[in-house]
Amino acid sequence: DQQVKQNSPSLSVQEGRISILNCDYTNSMFDYFLWYKKYPAEGPTFLISISSIKDKNEDGRFTVFLNKSAKHLSLHIVPSQPGDSAVYFCAASSVAGYALNFGKGTSLLVTP
C-alpha cells in the first residue's frame, strides 16, 4: 500500500525556469517529510526536509511547501540547472529519524 505518492513519473523543464515536483501522502501520522535526489548508480542524496509544524522551508534554490490539510507537499527548484537532472524522491516518516516511506520518484530533466 503506497502511502507516499508521486504521480508524475517525469518532468522536463528549461534551464532557468522553475521546476515543481509534487508529492501526496495518505497517512495523517506522518510528521516529517524529506526530499532526496538520486543519480544513476548512486545512493539518494538528502536535499531538504520539513516538519509538520512548518509550511515552508527554504534552502538556496530549493523550497519545500507543505499543505497538511491537503496532505500534499511540493519541491520548487528556482532557477533550474542542467545539473539538477536526476530522480527526485519524496519521503515521509511518523517521527524524524524513523523508517522512511518513499514515493516512486519523479525523473527531472532540465534542458539547456
Add this chain to the structure above:
Amino acid sequence: GEEVAQTPKHLVRGEGQKAKLYCAPIKGHSYVFWYQQVLKNEFKFLISFQNENVFDETGMPKERFSAKCLPNSPCSLEIQATKLEDSAVYFCASSQSVTGTGYTFGSGTRLTVV
C-alpha cells in the same frame, strides 16, 4: 570517513545460495538503516539499528533475512537461500541522531539472483 561504505558493489548468487552485504556507517553515526530498492523506483524499509541494537525491524521478511551491527565491525545484511525476487539494490544509510537533516545513504549493493 564521511561516507557510508557499502560492499560489495555487485553480487551475483544462484538461487538458494547465501548472500551477505556489508555497510560501514559514517563514524559517529549511531543509527543505521537498510532499504531494498526493487525495479528502480521503490524503496522498501527493512530494518534499523541504534548502535548494535535493533531499533525497528518491521520491514524485515521473517524468514531468510537477518542483520547485525556489532561493535568495531561493519553492519551486515544476510539473506539465506536467496530467491529470484530478492534481486534488488540494497541501500544502507546512517544518521547521527533521530532528528536533523536526513540520513546519508551509501551507493548500494546490487544483488542479482540467477
